[in-house]
Amino acid sequence: MRHSHPTSEDLQALIDAQMPLEGPLLPILHAIQEAYGHVPEAALPLIAETLNLTQAEVHGVMSFYHDFRKAPAGRHVVKICRAEACQSMGAGALSDAVLEKLGIGWGGTTADGRVTVEAVYCLGLCACAPAAMIGDRLIGRADAARIDAELEGAA
Amino acid sequence: MKIWVPMDSAAKALGAEAVVAAIRAEADKRGIEVEIARNGSRGMIWLEPLVEVETPEGRMAFGPMTPADVSALFEDGHEKALGLTDELDWMKRQTRLTFARCGLTDPLSLEQYEAHGGLAGLRRAIGMTAEAIIDEVKLSGLRGRGGAGFPTGIKWDTVRMAHADRKYIVCNADEGDSGTFADRMIMEGDPFCLIEGMAIAGLGCHAEKGFVYLRSEYPDAIAVLSRAIEIARAAGVLGADVLGSGHAFDMEVRVGAGAYVCGEETSLLNSLEGKRGVVRAKPPLPALEGAFGKPTVVNNVISLATVPVIFEKGAEHYANFGLGRSKGTIPLQIAGNVRHGGLFETAFGMSLGQIVEDLGGGTASGRAVKAVQVGGPLGAYLSPDQFDTPFGYEEFDGQGALIGHAGLVVFDDSADMLGMARFAMEFCAVESCGKCTPCRIGAVRGVETLDRIAAGDAEAIPLLIDLCETMQDGSLCALGGFTPYPVMSALRLFPEEFGAVREAAE
Numbered sequence: 114m115r116h117s118h119p120t121s122e123d124l125q126a127l128i129d130a131q132m133p134l135e136g137p138l139l140p141i142l143h144a145i146q147e148a149y150g151h152v153p154e155a156a157l158p159l160i161a162e163t164l165n166l167t168q169a170e171v172h173g174v175m176s177f178y179h180d181f182r183k184a185p186a187g188r189h190v191v192k193i194c195r196a197e198a199c200q201s202m203g204a205g206a207l208s209d210a211v212l213e214k215l216g217i218g219w220g221g222t223t224a225d226g227r228v229t230v231e232a233v234y235c236l237g238l239c240a241c242a243p244a245a246m247i248g249d250r251l252i253g254r255a256d257a258a259r260i261d262a263e264l265e266g267a268a
Numbered sequence: 269m270k271i272w273v274p275m276d277s278a279a280k281a282l283g284a285e286a287v288v289a290a291i292r293a294e295a296d297k298r299g300i301e302v303e304i305a306r307n308g309s310r311g312m313i314w315l316e317p318l319v320e321v322e323t324p325e326g327r328m329a330f331g332p333m334t335p336a337d338v339s340a341l342f343e344d345g346h347e348k349a350l351g352l353t354d355e356l357d358w359m360k361r362q363t364r365l366t367f368a369r370c371g372l373t374d375p376l377s378l379e380q381y382e383a384h385g386g387l388a389g390l391r392r393a394i395g396m397t398a399e400a401i402i403d404e405v406k407l408s409g410l411r412g413r414g415g416a417g418f419p420t421g422i423k424w425d426t427v428r429m430a431h432a433d434r435k436y437i438v439c440n441a442d443e444g445d446s447g448t449f450a451d452r453m454i455m456e457g458d459p460f461c462l463i464e465g466m467a468i469a470g471l472g473c474h475a476e477k478g479f480v481y482l483r484s485e486y487p488d489a490i491a492v493l494s495r496a497i498e499i500a501r502a503a504g505v506l507g508a509d510v511l512g513s514g515h516a517f518d519m520e521v522r523v524g525a526g527a528y529v530c531g532e533e534t535s536l537l538n539s540l541e542g543k544r545g546v547v548r549a550k551p552p553l554p555a556l557e558g559a560f561g562k563p564t565v566v567n568n569v570i571s572l573a574t575v576p577v578i579f580e581k582g583a584e585h586y587a588n589f590g591l592g593r594s595k596g597t598i599p600l601q602i603a604g605n606v607r608h609g610g611l612f613e614t615a616f617g618m619s620l621g622q623i624v625e626d627l628g629g630g631t632a633s634g635r636a637v638k639a640v641q642v643g644g645p646l647g648a649y650l651s652p653d654q655f656d657t658p659f660g661y662e663e664f665d666g667q668g669a670l671i672g673h674a675g676l677v678v679f680d681d682s683a684d685m686l687g688m689a690r691f692a693m694e695f696c697a698v699e700s701c702g703k704c705t706p707c708r709i710g711a712v713r714g715v716e717t718l719d720r721i722a723a724g725d726a727e728a729i730p731l732l733i734d735l736c737e738t739m740q741d742g743s744l745c746a747l748g749g750f751t752p753y754p755v756m757s758a759l760r761l762f763p764e765e766f767g768a769v770r771e772a773a774e
């Protein structure tokens with residue numbers, strides 16, 4: 114990830130790079146979020162201008178999707194699957210334990226900005242449930258101790 | 269020495285990369301030359317990471333492997349030796365048509381793909397007229413594997429006959445249903461198969477452009493499929509002149525953004541166009557006015573990935589498998605609280621009980637099976653009393669259930685069915701696109717009503733039943749319309765857990 118205060122030139126370059134695509138708005142939002150960990154407010158007027166939309170329309174699209182963040186997440190994002198197959202293997206107890214240990218709720222970030230925990234509905238690991246993801250690392254048959262250890266290991 | 273280690277994300281989630289590192293280290297230590305090859309998963313997820321060693325007799329399987337098990341691979345008599353992969357019961361009992369190559373080949377080797385039957389279907393289709401291509405698909409009896417079971421050939425024909433300057437093939441790779449991972453497995457394990465299926469669809473419908481709308485929760489599948497598209501393009505399988513046919517077809521991956529409802533085809537199209545993923549009213553059908561207002565095929569990954577084998581082996585070969593109007597094979601995904609979870613491709617018609625008890629081996633916890641949810645979060649719960657139901661579209665419909673994308677989630681007797689009903693409503697409330705009131709508001713009321721029932725207010729049960737009827741009748745799409753399936757089936761099967769006497773619920 115680059116610095117989290119991009120200039121409008123930085124943002125415009127990311128927007129322009131997606132413009133040859135048909136239906137470029139989601140790719141634009143993804144590209145900005147991938148670069149900066151969130152979609153900064155400052156990007157909305159630029160996107161609106163480039164795509165000939167109102168800012169309200171861009172905001173409406175962004176807010177429809179669970180993936181896009183208005184503010185940066187913690188340094189480590191833990192996603193824990195809440196869907197049925199994982200529930201059948203104790204995902205409820207797993208997420209309770211993880212959230213309690215960190216002292217946060219779903220979607221919350223620890224006070225030191227280190228960890229954010231989010232719910233996810235299926236990671237396609239339903240035959241080795243419960244499933245979780247830390248950053249890009251997938252964990253099958255996850256338990257709280259394992260998630261703890263992974264987070265300890267990471268700075 | 270050649271050793272295969274799957275790069276499937278389930279294998280990785282269970283430690284495949286650590287096993288690869290251990291194999292490298294051990295080979296160095298012993299001074300042995302080892303080639304580590306990567307494959308997709310064979311589908312035996314309970315044995316992942318499943319490592320295979322090539323021998324003159326065939327590939328020998330070992331699993332589930334940990335780094336500590338690696339050094340013994342280089343000696344005789346490994347305690348996790350399973351024998352020849354092809355001779356394993358799980359493999360021998362399958363009819364692998366769609367998944368024929370998955371786990372066998374390197375997913376990104378076009379050469380291995382071709383050596384195992386790949387591109388034969390596309391080559392055959394190139395020699396056919398568009399009409400003949402469609403007829404072949406119709407004859408195969410292939411029905412959409414995304415859930416609704418609509419005949420694929422008929423959908424293609426509508427697009428073929430539509431007049432427009434541009435048409436699109438859109439692959440629905442949103443796979444949001446809990447308990448399903450067949451799309452993920454084929455995109456990670458045999459991505460050229462999907463590419464080939466889409467190219468054939470392009471020829472049959474006169475479409476030159478394809479999109480794969482792939483959920484963001486699948487980073488590995490996104491990476492593998494994107495790479496495979498580049499390789500296919502470089503080899504002339506995609507591009508201005510598909511395999512020298514004179515026909516153009518190219519495709520790209522589009523990443524979803526975490527909305528379950530975007531698996532619904534019209535919501536998906538809005539999302540693809542860069543709009544809110546709100547469901548569109550039908551008509552117009554996407555086949556006539558789909559992506560960017562143009563005629564569009566929207567098909568599930570497995571529907572499209574099954575097309576190559578239909579053209580390779582012939583429609584009749586495919587249609588000879590199955591049961592009644594459920595023709596061909598179906599990749600069952602056995603998940604949840606189950607001993608042997610994984611993917612098993614077989615002809616339609618196996619009974620639910622056989623799938624859960626015989627293939628799945630019962631629960632992982634060793635306790636009794638209480639219920640099985642089939643078809644994702646909008647699918648009904650079935651009880652062991654319904655275990656003789658054959659796996660087929662009509663047969664499940666007859667049980668007030670659906671097969672959906674063929675995911676089965678097993679629950680043991682500790683499952684809290686009122687809690688699961690509440691979850692179904694909560695999920696609908698979280699994921700509703702907001703277009704219709706019965707879904708948007710009804711699901712929130714459903715959660716509240718179930719909380720009242722949980723608190724002991726049995727009088728709220730008739731309210732719940734009314735609410736489910738309203739959602740069923742008044743919702744535009746199956747998110748609001750089918751959420752009553754899991755809720756009502758839980759109530760019907762386990763009324764005591766809702767504080768109701770059995771008759772009252774029926």
Ligand SMILES: Cc1cc2nc3c(=O)[nH]c(=O)nc-3n(C[C@H](O)[C@H](O)[C@H](O)COP(=O)(O)O)c2cc1C
Nearest residue numbers: 412413414440442443444531532533567568571746
């Ligand atoms: C809420 C909802 C979610 C859906 N999710 C998916 C999905 O993830 N993948 C899929 O292929 N079809 C999904 N569908 C079904 C699609 O609308 C559509 O029927 C399907 O993509 C058509 O392809 P097929 O004929 O090959 O099955 C969903 C439907 C609804 C109502």
Ligand code: SF4
Nearest residue numbers: 701703704707745748
């Ligand atoms: S049923 Fe729900 S998800 Fe479907 S169109 Fe209506 S509000 Fe949207």
Ligand code: FES
Nearest residue numbers: 196198199235446
């Ligand atoms: S059941 Fe947990 S994510 Fe699918």
Ligand code: FES
Nearest residue numbers: 194199236238239
């Ligand atoms: S339900 Fe959790 S990974 Fe599928």
